[in-house]
Amino acid sequence: MDAFYASAEQAAKPSLRGKAVVVGGLGPRGVVATASYEARRFGVHSAMPMGQARRLAPHAAYLVPRFRLYREVSEQVMALLRALSPLVEPLSLDEAFVDLEAGEAAWDEVSAEAVGLRLRADIRRVTGLTGSVGLAASKMVAKIASEEAKPDGLVLIRPGTERALLAPKSVRILPGVGPATGDHLRRAGILTVAEIAEAGEDELVRLLGKAHGGHLYAMALAHDERPVVAERDSKSVSVEDTYDVDIHDRVRVRMEVQRLADRCVERLRGAGRSGRTVVLKVRRYDFSTLTRSETLRGPTDDPGVVREAAARLLEAVDTTGGVRLLGVGVSGLADYTQEDLFAQAAAAEEAEDVEDRDAAVAEEEAAEEAAPAEQPAERRWMAGHDVRHAEFGAGWVQGSGVGRVTVRFETPYSTGPGRVRTFAVDDPELEPADPLPLVEL
DNA sequence: TCTGGGGTCCTCATCCCG
């Protein structure tokens, strides 16, 4: 999908069509998740700090991501892909590999191109958004083709032409070559894909190590036999938060770690999994990041067990100077919880856990009350989120501040920009609403 | 107003075991 989050927002909000739109975290430490093509013209791109984006494109619309909506659209697209082949490998919400031969949807260049064209039309019809298609004989080349196809295009790379096509390009187009590897290669005088191939496998392995070097050399020769793998089980589950202001208070740090552990277990259980290794992540005030992990005797999905492990790990970490991010993760996932000797004891502790949790929630609420500067009312009105007004109907939050919230009343089906009105943040006629489908049913 | 969140994979060091 092309500039997926931003395109979805433009489809949902007619007043933003053709305008610079930036989706990402809006807090003081937010970064850009996706910029619309209009915003990219100002130099805004993903992973850029929001402050920098605002300086480059002060008039762009800045919105918070709405993952619910993106997931729904993603499901529609994935369903179209699965109709082509049982072998669909999603890479993210907006990207996937499809093995067209396995689905007998295509068997040569002509049939593949026909399938690609039809798919793009279907995506547009079903979701209202544009997607790009890259067709090739391997995953790597198909991925590069799809990048070239963006936005709103289709690129087919004929088998046999891959090497010549890749040769003059920067090493950075190869998947797996980021800033660090790019620099490494540049220092060795290797700038293009052709130069990787000329350097030879031994030299690549010497520079980058066995796995990475060998892999990269194969890629440069357009050798990529990796199969399309459907439904891969995830290998870890984690949650993390970056705080608007560094946390110095050790007690508060402990409390945050407990909350993160609970959220992590919630997600773990939601996925019907359990895990054996608990990982604590701490990013300090100076952006240095460290992780500490502990492997348990068996997999668990018990919040008490994960919380205790996370707390133990935290005790081994120096947080003087402050922390900007905390995270808790679980890896070594299994589909079951081991019924070991301690299962009984764990069940007995469950009651205690619930009490602990209540205590933690109470503590947190108390902390919020103690800090009224948080302005909780405006938390409800996040820029870009859907609302409904008893009199004016469906709309979205354009902005909020100093006790007011500004709403634009329009839907994905409005023919032009909607009207704007401002309300008090506690207006009883205004309430949060669910996202509307981008295409009218 | 410098730097998100959720993942994957690889490497290297260390420890333990046979």
Add this chain to the structure above:
DNA sequence: TCTGCGGGATGAGGACCC
């Protein structure tokens, strides 16, 4: 019994991707 060594498990960190 001492020593060498390979290999798995574990833990930490880094690069990369969307």
